[in-house]
Amino acid sequence: MANKHTTRPITTGTSVVGLVYDGGVLLAADTLLSYGSMAKSFNTPRMVSIADRVLLGASGEYSDFQEIVSRVEALALAETTQSMESVYDERTLSAKSLWNYLRAVMYQKRSKMNPFWNDLVVAGFENDAPFLGVIDKLGTTLQENLVATGFGGYLAMPLLREKWRPDLSEGEARALLEDCMKVLFYRDCRASARIQLAKVTKDTCIISEPYELDHSNGWNAPSMQRAVGDLDGDGGW
Amino acid sequence: MFRNQYDTDVTVWSPEGRLLQVEYAMESVKQGSACVGLRSNDYCVLGALKRSVSELSSHQKKLLEIDDHMAMGIAGLTADARSLAKYMRNECLNHKYVYGDNIPPAVLMSDLADKHQRTTQTYVRRPFGVGLLVAGVDPQRNSCHLYQTCPSGNLYEFYASAIGARSQSARTYLEKHYESFPASSKDELIVHALQALAGCVSGDDELTKENGSIAVVGKNQNYILIEVEELQPYLDKLEIKRNDDDDAEEEESEDAEAMET
Numbered sequence: 001m002a003n004k005h006t007t008r009p010i011t012t013g014t015s016v017v018g019l020v021y022d023g024g025v026l027l028a029a030d031t032l033l034s035y036g037s038m039a040k041s042f043n044t045p046r047m048v049s050i051a052d053r054v055l056l057g058a059s060g061e062y063s064d065f066q067e068i069v070s071r072v073e074a075l076a077l078a079e080t081t082q083s084m085e086s087v088y089d090e091r092t093l094s095a096k097s098l099w100n101y102l103r104a105v106m107y108q109k110r111s112k113m114n115p116f117w118n119d120l121v122v123a124g125f126e127n128d129a130p131f132l133g134v135i136d137k138l139g140t141t142l143q144e145n146l147v148a149t150g151f152g153g154y155l156a157m158p159l160l161r162e163k164w165r166p167d168l169s170e171g172e173a174r175a176l177l178e179d180c181m182k183v184l185f186y187r188d189c190r191a192s193a194r195i196q197l198a199k200v201t202k203d204t205c206i207i208s209e210p211y212e213l214d215h216s217n218g219w220n221a222p223s224m225q226r227a228v229g230d231l232d233g234d235g236g237w
Numbered sequence: 238m239f240r241n242q243y244d245t246d247v248t249v250w251s252p253e254g255r256l257l258q259v260e261y262a263m264e265s266v267k268q269g270s271a272c273v274g275l276r277s278n279d280y281c282v283l284g285a286l287k288r289s290v291s292e293l294s295s296h297q298k299k300l301l302e303i304d305d306h307m308a309m310g311i312a313g314l315t316a317d318a319r320s321l322a323k324y325m326r327n328e329c330l331n332h333k334y335v336y337g338d339n340i341p342p343a344v345l346m347s348d349l350a351d352k353h354q355r356t357t358q359t360y361v362r363r364p365f366g367v368g369l370l371v372a373g374v375d376p377q378r379n380s381c382h383l384y385q386t387c388p389s390g391n392l393y394e395f396y397a398s399a400i401g402a403r404s405q406s407a408r409t410y411l412e413k414h415y416e417s418f419p420a421s422s423k424d425e426l427i428v429h430a431l432q433a434l435a436g437c438v439s440g441d442d443e444l445t446k447e448n449g450s451i452a453v454v455g456k457n458q459n460y461i462l463i464e465v466e467e468l469q470p471y472l473d474k475l476e477i478k479r480n481d482d483d484d485a486e487e488e489e490s491e492d493a494e495a496m497e498t
């Protein structure tokens with residue numbers, strides 16, 4: 001039987017950025033869906049919450065993300081109904097076990113030369129500690145305090161590494177992420193200024209509504225100032 | 238029991254609304270030698286009386302390791318038990334590979350009970366002729382649990398239980414003492430298990446380091462098996478305890494223990 005193998009992504013999302021702060025985990029991603037160089041959709045969420053406890057975000061092929069979410073939501077539901085205790089005592093999927101499960105899925109698909117073309121970010125809060133991990137299309141896993149997929153790995157990670165401390169407050173963490181997203185909007189041509197923030201703590205797991213970053217000052221940046229030529233103000237070189 | 242026209246197939250009901258094949262399978266469990274289980278908040282202990290066919294033969298193993306966090310004691314058809322152990326070990330390994338963590342015992346036991354039930358509703362199969370006592374630690378809730386399955390597919394969770402030949406004696410002992418178990422230490426639990434087991438020996442036999450065995454799992458305790466030489470110190474404690482009990486109860490008259498064949 002001849003099966004097609006995924007060779008390239010078609011409809012894509014760009015970076016997902018995340019960090020652990022004092023009391024939880026914060027993720028950010030823009031809501032742009034790209035179709036090659038076409039900006040296809042401006043309001044597509046690339047992060048979802050699973051079982052009100054775990055955040056799952058993705059960059060890369062959007063249809064693969066949708067399939068993964070479908071499977072994970074079914075898994076979370078099955079988890080609540082399994083076991084004789086579930087009537088009295090809720091059993092829910094933990095972030096770490098979801099991360100491991102996705103690793104197994106991604107690795108198996110890659111081993112059949114037909115990967116889910118995504119970088120996945122899993123975030124949660126359990127056993128009184130925050131959890132943040134990534135899985136790539138090959139099935140590689142990393143558990144870290146700072147994560148950034150796609151272009152974020154080049155543009156956002158240096159900023160995160162410079163500014164991050166383990167005792168960041170939520171406000172400081174949010175400001176740092178917004179700064180990263182702004183830089184990504186400036187320099188990643190598949191990014192937009194319309195972003196979502198997602199937070200998971202001991203008691204909450206929420207994703208904000210999409211909102212626009214304020215980039216009105218962007219053109220005033222030093223790198224954007226051009227010297228005007230001798231001909232006094234007409235922009236010639 | 239009795240032979241009649243409704244007991245040949247597991248898929249045939251008797252007029253009294255019973256599945257006789259399933260009940261006959263449960264008889265097989267009662268023929269196996271005794272196995273006890275009890276737990277505290279931190280540990281779960283299984284004890285078993287190992288039978289040997291003759292003086293020349295070894296004693297039949299009755300306690301099996303399923304995973305670091307799960308132990309199983311058996312009574313009945315040993316071969317059926319080994320088949321179930323193989324299934325459970327496989328499930329544990331698969332779960333560990335996919336989810337990176339120990340399987341919650343409750344989840345595995347639920348699937349195991351379904352596996353038992355399936356055999357009671359199929360024309361071509363027979364029920365498993367073995368009762369299991371499964372001790373396990375739930376990794377998510379960090380709690381200890383003891384479960385019992387029987388050929389019918391019923392699943393129960395217990396604070397303490399005993400199955401097999403003459404196990405009523407053990408159950409009576411456990412009922413008497415179970416309220417002290419949650420606060421007991423690991424060693425105290427082991428001695429309780431041996432004490433319960435001691436009442437299940439037949440006739441002139443006694444509980445020795447050859448025919449007794451203990452398995453322990455706990456919150457910070459991977460599966461261990463205590464047998465032969467390592468068991469002797471606990472058996473010695475048993476003697477001391479028994480003498481103390483005898484002295485204390487000299488004036489009391491004890492209830493006659495019901496004996497089960």
